[in-house]
Amino acid sequence: MSADTSVPRADGRLPGQLRPLRFQNHIAPHAAGSTLIEWGNTRVICGVTIEESVPRWMKDQKVTGGWITAEYSMLPYSTLDRKARDISKLKLDGRSQEIQRLIGRSLRAVLDLEKFGSRTAWIDCDVLQADGGTRTASITGACVALGLAIRKLMAEGKITENPLTPIAAVSCGVVGGRPLLDLNYLEDKDAAVDMNVVMNGNGQFIEIQAAGEETTFSDSELAELLRLSRSGVTELLKLQAAAIESGS
Amino acid sequence: MSADTSVPRADGRLPGQLRPLRFQNHIAPHAAGSTLIEWGNTRVICGVTIEESVPRWMKDQKVTGGWITAEYSMLPYSTLDRKARDISKLKLDGRSQEIQRLIGRSLRAVLDLEKFGSRTAWIDCDVLQADGGTRTASITGACVALGLAIRKLMAEGKITENPLTPIAAVSCGVVGGRPLLDLNYLEDKDAAVDMNVVMNGNGQFIEIQAAGEETTFSDSELAELLRLSRSGVTELLKLQAAAIESGS
């Protein structure tokens, strides 16, 4: 199986092409760092709040360094049918639970908590519009927001060395027999295989999650999807760097 | 007591002057109508979702017409100290509860539910940045978002006559002995009296909520605050009309 690059997708993209990406920084000025990532028709507000203390269990267990924790939520008007708020059901949505654990794990893997210092970074990702890839947009946007927050902490002299290795996340999948990068909602719905990859700039993996959607997948499909992801992440990291650099 | 109009406030405004106001419509394109109201440094996302059905109790009690319901929430990064999500405490914040009831009541008073038809309008207000007046910004923004949603329903031929009488809401208060319009957070914190007024274009009241903050207030203070509010609402209604008119 190979990605036939000559036939465009429903939205005109080539199989290995990302949707247009844009960061609108400082969308939530009370946060230490924030950005609105617009990735195709998917929009996620990523806000980072810094708390100058660490969780009680760290103090109790005398663990040094800082902490990072993530929360993910879909705003009620982000989906075509209104999504009820978690509080109205008194239960955190299972999918949200899974995604926020992924966001936290990914960033924890690349933030040097000793260098970050004895403080907590709260990562909040709120989906404003959902059109596929909200979890990868959240990680990619959160990394920018965290980068901005760290710049602020460094400017204030609270951190001396940048503790963050940039990462990006991208989805891919097999749709109609073709491996495609960066699925939108319609492609995602039809995907036989759905994969999310988190990588850094050295081509190292932080996290791979691949699932057959009511089907299975082979070694060669996996290999092709990983190849597509790698190329996508490379591009994403450049856009993130520019966004953090620009500051505003 | 009278409002000395010659001495400006800390942020340079006159006592009866509103903070700058701007609507960024269609911030959440999956909603039937949405706007980001930016009012000074207060920012609220207002989204209206339409559900083509009514609550079960209306069917059971054979109540005709439509329904409208409102929810209000502060995003975690909207405040200087991070605000924990309701779901993490399993309790809807008491203040949020009070505010969302006010939003729903205000709009219910001016939406003709028979003309609106057998459907539900969900009003969601999510505060992106809080700098005083989030409840009045929510009502004022929600009215624009609802106006946009109704335009859409009318364009689709689902509603034939506009069922909404526009309203706006504004806060005012007595700060340092002076009645002031449209308090920001710092003024609000110091206010001896705090009032929120919801009005329509005919100068009729929909709702008045006035509270002495650890103090009391007199008839004349009330009268002056109502006068300020009336002038504020008049201005707001013009800005809202322009925002709905422009569509985008």
Next chain:
Amino acid sequence: MSADTSVPRADGRLPGQLRPLRFQNHIAPHAAGSTLIEWGNTRVICGVTIEESVPRWMKDQKVTGGWITAEYSMLPYSTLDRKARDISKLKLDGRSQEIQRLIGRSLRAVLDLEKFGSRTAWIDCDVLQADGGTRTASITGACVALGLAIRKLMAEGKITENPLTPIAAVSCGVVGGRPLLDLNYLEDKDAAVDMNVVMNGNGQFIEIQAAGEETTFSDSELAELLRLSRSGVTELLKLQAAAIESGS
């Protein structure tokens, strides 16, 4: 518009006439102060419990003085159709939430927390029978119960100077075009405008909440309602003073 005082209401009262009011003190002898307020057919148990400590946040933020907090609930058999307990739904009723915030705010505005000393007053209002005006009965009764509790604290030498300025609350509204004082349930259901006023003996306002019930109201209606409320509160304050004075 004016209140035609010659035509009696359905229950025979004049427009500006209160329903009969009675306090049965010490209904809950384990409380520091308690009263059963019977106001027409509305009955509310008001109990005040004193805790000789303050909330943790006051200690943490080194805030001196005492604290006061209020809870409101309708007993299941207080309404014509049984009202399910909050715990059976795991959610505090939205209306109860709003009312208990109002009770707490009103008493906080007139209790000198420094004079009250480093202790907490818990105000509990439980509706035994609901026939309109339960929130104003709660505030009016709670003020008596708090007065009794303070008398006890003073008798025990724990407080040297009375920290409480008495207040009373009353409802009024426009029914069938006529402004009426102290609405019962049937009048409340038909009211075009519904207002609750909390005042002290000097004619100063503590809180005004006025809402058009699916309609709007004018300046002159507001003025007439405020006039009625003022006269009602004057009468209520006398009855409260007598109830506290009598002790038993």
Next chain:
Amino acid sequence: MSADTSVPRADGRLPGQLRPLRFQNHIAPHAAGSTLIEWGNTRVICGVTIEESVPRWMKDQKVTGGWITAEYSMLPYSTLDRKARDISKLKLDGRSQEIQRLIGRSLRAVLDLEKFGSRTAWIDCDVLQADGGTRTASITGACVALGLAIRKLMAEGKITENPLTPIAAVSCGVVGGRPLLDLNYLEDKDAAVDMNVVMNGNGQFIEIQAAGEETTFSDSELAELLRLSRSGVTELLKLQAAAIESGS
């Protein structure tokens, strides 16, 4: 071991003597039947609400006849230290859970659900003052309130034959080596054995709950406690009958 009847208890009662008992009927006039049972210093409001329908599972399983369900709660000011409301912890108190199951089971055993007809009786017991024996006071009072509700249903022609066999409940225990009837709070705290008995007028048991409080008890102690209970219940049933008969 035997009950030395010549030595009075701390409150002057003989070992087999009940505390004074009084019923104040119609305390909650919106209920179908209600009474305030005052039993020594224990006071419980018992309200019965009738719902003209049965739970869904009865309809689904085509079970005929009516249903009865009970809820028990301690009002916050009923104890010397304020008792937090269940909703503030989002958990129904374990002891309350146990007691309301006992109340429901006891009344279900003596209410002929076929004769009662296809409706639900909600039994609500709210403790106004707790001084020992609140669960037995709840059952004893609930039986009166249910009797009043049934009288009302019979007067309305909804029920033709009285479906209720009266029951009463009483506590007893071994305190300081002596079996005592109807323990107050101080006696209950010191009791080595604590027993609650529910009986009808024929001396038949509905429920026996006996527990060694950090100790054990013998056959003879059990026998003596049952003898005391039987005499107490006989007396209680007379007082209940008079209370129901009097109506008001």
Next chain:
Amino acid sequence: MSADTSVPRADGRLPGQLRPLRFQNHIAPHAAGSTLIEWGNTRVICGVTIEESVPRWMKDQKVTGGWITAEYSMLPYSTLDRKARDISKLKLDGRSQEIQRLIGRSLRAVLDLEKFGSRTAWIDCDVLQADGGTRTASITGACVALGLAIRKLMAEGKITENPLTPIAAVSCGVVGGRPLLDLNYLEDKDAAVDMNVVMNGNGQFIEIQAAGEETTFSDSELAELLRLSRSGVTELLKLQAAAIESGS
């Protein structure tokens, strides 16, 4: 009335005969003590975890000695129709609540908390298969698991003297007019009277719970049921002792 011992029951047992009983110790090796009690077709996992600290309230109130607390739950596949987990309803099942309070109370009555030392014993009983008598199986099994845990603590030198007096629990009831020992599910469903007895080896009671199931019961029935229980407990205590003795 007497137990006709010549007619066997549906499962072939005599009226006073226990179902076969077996303990499979160390079913959960991470627990300090654990056993799978198989009692007829009822199976309960009993696990005891030791925590080397006591609840905060004990420290605050300077109560010395240890603590014991019990939890009971039915695994979803333990019943013929799947039993939903408590967490899916956000409510602890009322019957489970009642049972776990009974387990805790029973063991607390026979564990010398001073000798046990300043630690907490968590008793967890999880029903693997329910065929009647799960609460008595839980108490009987928990006593074995606690015995094993104490042996371990003594072997480790943490406790010097055995603080536990063994107890066992058994159910009995009147079925089809006959008093029967150790009811299985089908007998329990048909029982007119249902009783649970907790006793020690000296024939002393720890707890008696007897309930008429939609009926009542007499003194003589009670006496006969207590006789059956006593004989059952004697047998159970031997089996428990052997199980603890064997260790494995």
Next chain:
Amino acid sequence: MSADTSVPRADGRLPGQLRPLRFQNHIAPHAAGSTLIEWGNTRVICGVTIEESVPRWMKDQKVTGGWITAEYSMLPYSTLDRKARDISKLKLDGRSQEIQRLIGRSLRAVLDLEKFGSRTAWIDCDVLQADGGTRTASITGACVALGLAIRKLMAEGKITENPLTPIAAVSCGVVGGRPLLDLNYLEDKDAAVDMNVVMNGNGQFIEIQAAGEETTFSDSELAELLRLSRSGVTELLKLQAAAIESGS
């Protein structure tokens, strides 16, 4: 990097060697299928309950075929420090949430829901002892329990064709620089990379989850881990087949 197969691990296993595995079927006889999987020191009870109906949303959306849903929980005594039950915190544990979604997704991918028929399979996995790999043990055991349940349904003539394609799951990781198969708890704690793989007998993937634990991993590490997993799954599938075949 390569797996040095000559140096054994702490527990004596070779890098590519599974821990001993054993299935004890019918551990919960009321379930349609159940097994206790013992995999090294990890023990999980897997029970499958069949409900002869489908969720309401399937009926509403007229989706044909059956449904499958999974729940995962750790019993309180399964860990070295007691794990509090979810209900005591009113929150489903985030990790449990993630795992039960994985179990459900994996089985849904290989169960032909049309052939399974209009019924629901509830998969419950309760951890009795946790020593690493509880999620893969759950999937592997659940597949056996589901196989047994299907055999029963087929024997009863309710299903005519086996709708299940067997799968197995195994963990692997990089520990001390070496890729190892089937990590126990101590290895898992030290792993730099942690991976879970779900596969079928044709070497097709159902799910891959790989995470750098506070580090990253390379393509070649991924490849080696996948190779180990493949060999582990092949072995597991044989053991599962034998367990289902044996029935008992």
